[in-house]
Amino acid sequence: MSTSPSNNQFNYPVFSISKSNEEFDLRAIIINYTKYWKWFLFSVILCVAIAFLFNKYAMPVYQIRGTIILNEEKPDITADLFSSAGLGSSKMNTQNEVWILKSFFLAEEALKDLNFNVSYYRDGIFQKTQVYGNTPVLLEVDWKHPQIVGGLFKLTVIDDTQFQLEVAEDGMSVYNPNDPFYNTTLSNMTMFERGYYFDSLIVNDFSKMTIKNAGALPGEEIYFKIIDTPSLALGMANDLSVQLVDEQSSILALSLHSGIRKRGENYLNNLMDAYLDRELAEKNRASDATILFIQNQLSGITDSLTFFENRLQQYRTDNKIFNLSEEGSRVYESLLELENERAKAEISLRYYNQLKEYLDREDFDALMAPSIADMENNLLTTLVGNLIQLQSEKTRLTASFSDQNPAIVEANLKIENTRKVLSENVNSAISNIRANIAQLTSRINGINGEINKLPATERKLVGIQRQFEINESIYVYLQEKLYEAEITKASNFPKNSILNSARSSLAPVFPKKSINLIIGLFVGLGIPFLFITIKSYFNNKVDDPRFLEKHLDIPFLGIIGKGNLDHSRVVLESPKSGVTESFRSLRSDMSYLIPDKSKIVILFTSSISGEGKTFCAINMASVYALSGKKVLLMGLDLRKPKIADDFGMENKVGISTVLSKKMDWRDAVKSSNFENLDILLSGSVPPNPAELILQDSFAKMMVEIKETYDIVVMDCPPVGLVSETKELFKYSDINIFVFRHKYSEKSNIKVVESLREKEELKKIYTVLNDFQVDHRYGYGYGYGYGYGYGKDYGYYQDDKPGTLGRLLGKKK
Incomplete structure (x- = not known):
């Protein structure tokens, strides 16, 4: 045993290995863990085996992707005049489109044509697997009736006409169509556990449905779960991810995860179609209002036109007069021209009065396209168009945001500013049209004086014929505007478009097999490592000579x-x-x-x-x-x-x-x-x-x-x-x-x-x-002459033969 100098105050010799000044002994730490190598090996094998089984039997999940390209509409030539004043329509906000695509209401719209409310399952090795399409049974639910949702039912086919129903999993609640967003928990499910007939109506206080046999065999077991549309839409909206493909582009990538590829593709395609249909419906709203206004005007004109046409024919027949004199024709043509102008001005006045009424009560959804009034005022035309577009944008935003959201607050501010300017212009236009009508009326009254000089028979014919031709002119004018409005509606299309339809990934994104195996490896190493670390941390016994040396x-x-x-x-x-x-x-x-x-x-x-x-x-x-x-x-x-x-x-x-x-x-x-x-x-x-x-x-x-x-x-x-x-x-x-x-x-x-x-x-x-003595500690010759070193060679009388001794056949 060697001697080493001591730095203690008593200056006496120190024997064996002297106290180390190092607080961190890497070799001792490594030895402390490696002596438990069997634990590590067992844990790694177990965790990797679990990861392997999980990879093999876990239900695969695929990523479904589709893309939409956002296009900005080309602004009107006058739009730049109002943008600086905050009156122009808002520019395309990509983030707004993202939230609209992720909105609950759009998800609900996309689910209307998809029968996702009933999910079918079969028994698997470790879990139930979902079946989509060609299901052995078909469940039809009456959603106008309170309906049980959630949980899991087990259907056992008895024969071609009968089946047994029982509850496989609890957690069911009742969907109420009168209060669709709040379901009531249901605990007693024994009412369903009995035999039923296929194609017969199952009705009680909590359900109204029919189950049809679509090819199920006797003895076959099918599981199904009923989900109400609000809950389903909320889940689908939360699962959807919408992101810009690139910061420099305006292409949105939509993705979601689905255990069944076709099911996910169908939903995502429907969602993108619903998004474009919603945009188109917002654009068609003004055209629909315009067509309705024209149709209302035509309904009154048609009756007047028919009345005066019949009266004109009858008068000509009764009085044997068919044509006016030369003087009468001249006066009549001048009067007819002025009457037509006044009639069109009155239609425009009715439009402006109705427009003013809508603006006063802020009913912007009912605004009509400005073309109905034959306006030449580009400012007024642009303001009406901008207000319609701003209201459409706000309607889309309210589907996803609350009224306190900054985007909606900004939209409300722009709408209010545009409304004020538009109201001022409408009031000015009404004053101008009234002045024009008054002037035309004055001129018409002057011509009426000349008509009074005509013979009575001809004068009366002029009056009837004038009413007929005025109504005919207005009728033709309105018909032209109706055709124009219908053409405008037919030519509307969404500014955005689908770039790529929904497609599923070829390989599942879950489970990630290689990552799971790596996780299994690290977890296998980590569990014993953590256990040994905790055990060592809370161990208050002296189990290492180096502890005494250091402390x-x-x-x-x-x-x-x-x-x-x-x-x-x-x-x-x-x-x-x-x-x-x-x-x-x-x-x-x-x-x-x-x-x-x-x-x-x-x-x-x-x-x-x-x-x-x-x-x-x-x-x-x-x-x-x-x-x-x-x-x-x-x-x-x-x-x-x-x-x-x-x-x-x-x-x-x-x-x-x-x-x-x-x-x-x-x-x-x-x-x-x-x-x-x-x-x-x-x-x-x-x-x-x-x-x-x-x-x-x-x-x-x-x-x-x-x-x-x-x-x-x-x-x-x-x-x-x-x-x-x-x-x-x-x-x-x-x-x-x-x-x-x-x-x-x-x-x-x-x-x-x-x-x-x-x-x-x-x-x-x-x-x-x-x-x-334990070789795992690695203590050698320095402690007590031979613990560790001599052990391997049977150096002492009480030692068992070491590895080499056993190989050479040595005995104790």
């Missing part, structure tokens, strides 16, 4: 192995064992610790009972006796003596007897039956052991013992439990504090440090007793 400021001599005998006389009974060799090592150390003394007193103590101080004292005394030294082993643990039992003696006479009865200590000394080793037992347990040690007679006895024996080994009580041990330190030359492997608590090092500091002990050392 003790006093020298650590080394380790003493675990004996194989059922008593403490290992050195005497097994002189060739590894334990005996470790005590020989300690004996050699003594010549370095106290090189100038021929007579030595060695004291053994510990923190608590059971750490092996008596074992160490007996064997330390024995190893000196084997070397020819005259040795006395003193049992100074007067409270809990053990030496007598190890040597088969009676503990009636000993130190307590000598001190209490004033007898000669020599009379109490007993022979151990081993050469050079005498024993002075503790004697009967006294009531006052501490006071006996303090007597002068004990000090005198110790002087005499030192003169008589070469080596005195004192087996003292645990210093952490009793006080008399501190009184014995003054008689010893070397004090050895014993820790026991996997038994002593780490906090016991404070007891040793306290002895050094408070008792000012200079000659105190520590050993680790009962060390269980």
Whole structure:
């Protein structure tokens, strides 16, 4: 065993491996984990096997993708005039389109033509698999009636006409069509568990449905789940992901996950169609309002036209007059031209009055296209168009956002600004048209004076014919506008378009097989790693000699192995064992610790009972006796003596007897039956052991013992439990504090440090007793001559043959 210099204040030598200054010992940490390699191997195999089975039997999930391209409408030539004032239509907001596509109402619209409300399943190996299309049974639900939803039903086919129904999974609730967004929990499901006939109506307070046989065979078991549209739409909307393909583009990529490819493709295609249909419906709203206005005007004109046409024919027949005179024709044509202008002006006035009414009550959804009034005012035309477009944009936004959303607040502000400007222009247009009508009326009245000069028959014919042709002109005019409005509606199309229809990924995105196997590997490594780390963190026992080296400021001599005998006389009974060799090592150390003394007193103590101080004292005394030294082993643990039992003696006479009865200590000394080793037992347990040690007679006895024996080994009580041990330190030359492997608590090092500091002990050392040799620790030749190194080669008598020995056929 090598010697290394010490930097402690007492300047005494340190033996074995000196205390390391490094707080982080990577090799020790690695060794601490690798000794559990079997745990790691088992955990990795188990977790990777679980991951493999999960990959094999988990229901695959595919990614369904489609793309929509967003196109900005080309602005009118006057749009730039109002953009600076905040009156123009809002530019395309990509984020708004994203939220519209993810809205609940659009998802609900997309589900209308898809029969997703009933999901069908079959039993699988580990879980049920969903069936889509060509299902063996077909369930028809009347959603106008309260309907049970959620949970899972099991249908067992009895024959072609009958089936048995039962509840497979609970968690059902009742959907109420009058309150579709709040379902009521239902607990009693026994009403459904009975036999039914195919194609017959199943009706009760919570259900109204029909189940049809679509090819199910007798004995076949089918599971189904009913989901209401609001819940289904909410789930589909949450699952949908919408993102820009590129920041520089205006292409939106839509994606969702589905366990059945065709089902996911059908939904995503329907969703994109519903998005475009919604946009087109918003565009057609103004055209529909325009067509309705014209049709209302035509209905009144048609009746007037028919009435005056019949009256004109009747008058001509009755009065035998068919044509006007030259003067009458001239006057009539001038009057007819003015009447037509006034009629069109009155139609425009009715349009503006209705437009003003809509603006005053903010009924922007009913606005008509401005072309009906034959307006030449580009500003007014642009304002009406912008207001219609802004209202359409707001309607789309309200499907996804609340009224407090900044986008809707901004839209409301633009609508209000446009409404104010448009109202001012409408009021101005109404004033202008009224002035124009008044002027035309004045001119018409002047011509009427000329008509009055015509003969009565011709004058009356002019009046009837004028009414007929005015109504005919208005009728033709309105018909033209109706055709124009219908053509405008027919030519409307969404500004956005589908770039790619929904397509499923070829490979499933779940489970990710390679990633799952890697996760299984790391989890397999992590579970034992975490367990060992927690175990080590909460372990308060001394299980590593390096802990004593790092945390003790006093020298650590080394380790003493675990004996194989059922008593403490290992050195005497097994002189060739590894334990005996470790005590020989300690004996050699003594010549370095106290090189100038021929007579030595060695004291053994510990923190608590059971750490092996008596074992160490007996064997330390024995190893000196084997070397020819005259040795006395003193049992100074007067409270809990053990030496007598190890040597088969009676503990009636000993130190307590000598001190209490004033007898000669020599009379109490007993022979151990081993050469050079005498024993002075503790004697009967006294009531006052501490006071006996303090007597002068004990000090005198110790002087005499030192003169008589070469080596005195004192087996003292645990210093952490009793006080008399501190009184014995003054008689010893070397004090050895014993820790026991996997038994002593780490906090016991404070007891040793306290002895050094408070008792000012200079000659105190520590050993680790009962060390269980394990190659996984990696401790070699440095500790106790051979634990780890010699073990592999059967170096000691009590060693089992190592790996090499077994290969060579060595026996114990």
